[in-house]
Amino acid sequence: MLLSSYTISAEEMSTKGLHIKDNHIYNSNGEMIMLRGVNRPGTEYSCVQYAKIFDGPFDEEHIHVIRDWKVNAVRVPLNEDCWLGRHAAESPFFGEAYREAIQKYIEIFTDNNMAVIIDLHWSSNGTLATQQIAMPSKEGAQEFWKQIASIYKSNSRVLFDLYNEPYPFKTLEWGQDEQAWKCWKDATGCSDDPEIPYDASGMQQLIDAVRSTGSDNIILLPGIQYASSVNMFLKYVPNDPAGQLGVSLHSYDFNHCNSEGCWDDFLRPVYSQYPIVATETGQKDCLYDYLTDFLHYADVNNIHYLAWSWLVTDCESPALIKDWDGTPTNYGQGYKRHLSILSKGKQPWYSDTFDMYNDKVTHWASDWSTAKRKWNDTDLVYQGKYSFSAEITPEGMFYLNCYNCIKTSVHKTLEFWINGGEIGDQDFSIQLINNERKASDTFTVQHVCSSSTIPASKWVKATIDLTQLPQNAIYSGFWLLPQNDQPKMYIDQVTVKAIYEPPNNDGDDDSSSSTITISLSTIILLLLLNLFL
Structure with a gap:
């Protein structure tokens, strides 16, 4: 795929003088720079849970291990009470000692040309800050940012992420x-909000606290719903006299907005006016399919990102590394590889082909079925570990919904595999759904299947030819709807295939070394054979 707006550089850029102009971040050389980094947790919880400041190594040698992943930014989450020395006694890990250690830690990063995003991760609700709360406190959070801003107002490599994950009135529906x-x-x-029984600070008060010190460092404002929603950011954006506001976004596979169609609707209006930094992104199943899709979207649209997290813990956390030497987890391999390719000035390979179901309902889709079903059935499987079984009726359909994900200008087929189970001979219509959740185009199962009927205990392929549909049509999923009750059937490997598949020539080191290894092995084998012939 040829990308029209893609900022990559093989040369390491300076992170000095970071500032916002229009909707981009620049350095003191006037170069537009993209922040790509990692979160380094521990400093928000160790001081109140484990009687220490850091979770893992924190010396300069380890910072070079982080840099070796070709990152230029790190996010450091902090604890309001540990910094201010409130709600507990001074100790070697609390109060003054905490402040001194954090300052030395941040200095090592910035001395090594890394941008540092300071994040107020845990604030106090009147007691010791030991967990997330819905909104930052009034007195403590404002004092925290006054102190931080006073210290770092002369260090333009430091950005301020005002609050980790606000979630006021979290039960309200998306968009309402x-x-x-x-x-x-x-x-x-x-x-x-019953979850805010304390005096809270809004983002405007925290901006005012920072700017009262004379600081003009970049400020990042998180959205609501745990920083995942910016749907009304433009309406409620606070005032910043310095004009240095960006947006902090958390983008995970389990978020409400987790696919391209939704990003286009809700992120595009914002990043067209303000830089967005995805200060957290990742997925929780040790895979990296979602991460790959989001990073591609971010690269194309100049969204900055930092993956969660550089921490030795369960991969599902998610964790990028297995050990402090920087050995990547499977999830981490996807991120490290992506960064490595970018560092060479190349575009990571990407295809618009995607799966709606592949051992799981992927992030592209949501299971809106009303039929009796099981999405991780093991009785009959076409590929992988699971299939999706369903017993559809006129009142209970099989329905995979997505967010404007099927585009006839981009995609050529919708394909999936069906097995008739013990009985077979199922009869139903396949209907593509528009963005108003109404049936738009209808196909009979006999019309799209490789068999005239669905046989018992046998897999057949269903293929809908999207090229025969109106140009530039957009669909939000499909459902299977029968006229009468149908016996149990199985569905597997639901894929939307792209018209154009780009060649995979991103120059990945892993694939290169693999090819070299095979070639050398072949040469050695031929030499040995020649000796014995």
């Missing part, structure tokens, strides 16, 4: 959360 945005902006009405 103006009450939450009012609380988020300036704390208006926050006390109406």
Whole structure:
């Protein structure tokens, strides 16, 4: 795929003088720079849970291990009480000692040309900060940022992520959360949320606290719903006299907005006016299919990103590394490889082909079926570990919904495999669904299957030819709808295939070394054979 807007560089850029101009971040040389990095957790919880400051090594040698992944940014989560020395006694890991250690730690990063995003991760609700709370505190959070800004106002490599994951009025539906945005902006009405029984700060108050010190460092404002939603950011964006506001986004596979169609609707209006930094991104199943899709979208649209997390823990956390030497987990391999290719000035390979179901309902789709079903059935499987079994009726359909994901300008076929189970001979219609959740185009199962009927205990392929549909049509999934009750059947490997598949020539080191190894082995074998002939 030829990408029209793709900022990559094989040369390491300076992170000095970071500032926002229009909707991009630049350095002191006037070069547009993309922040790509990792989160380094531990400093938000170790001081209140484990009687220490860091979780793992924190010396310069280890910082070089992080840099070896070709990152230029790190996010350091902090604890309000550990920094301010409140709600517990001074100790070697709390208060002054914590502040001194954090400052030395950040200095090592910035001295090594890395941008540092300081994140207020845990704030106090009047007691010791030992967990996330819905909104930052009034007194403590403002004092925290005054102190941080005073220290780092002369270090332009440091950015301020004002609060990790606000979630005021978290039960409100997506897109219907103006009450939450009012609380988020300036704390208006926050006390109406039962999860905020304390005096809270809005983002405007925290901006004012930072700017009162004379700091003009870049400020990142997180969205609501755990920093995953920026749907009303433009309406409620606070005022910054320095004009140095960016957006902090958390993008995970389990978020409400987790595919290209949704990103286009909700992120594009924001990143067209403000830089977005995905200060957290990742997925929780040790895979990297979602991560790959989001990183591609981010690269194309100049969204900055930092993966969660550089921590030795369960891969599902998610964790990028297996050990402190930087050995990647399977999930981490996907990220490290992506960064490595970018560092060579190349574009990572990407295809618009995607799976809606492949051992799981992928992030591209949601299971909106009303039929009796099981998405991880092992009785009959075409490929992988699981299939999706369903007993469809006129009242209970099989329905995979997605967010404007099927585009006739991009995709050529919708394909999946069906097995008739013990009985077979199922009869139903396959209907493509538009973005109003209405049937748009209908196909009979006999029309799209490789067999005139669905046989018992045998897999047959269903293929819908999208090239025969109207040009530039967009669909949000499909359902299987019968006229009468149907026996149990199995569905597997639901794939939407792209019209164009680009050649995989991204120059990945792993594939190169693999080819060399095979070639050398072949040469050695031929030499040995020649000796005995």
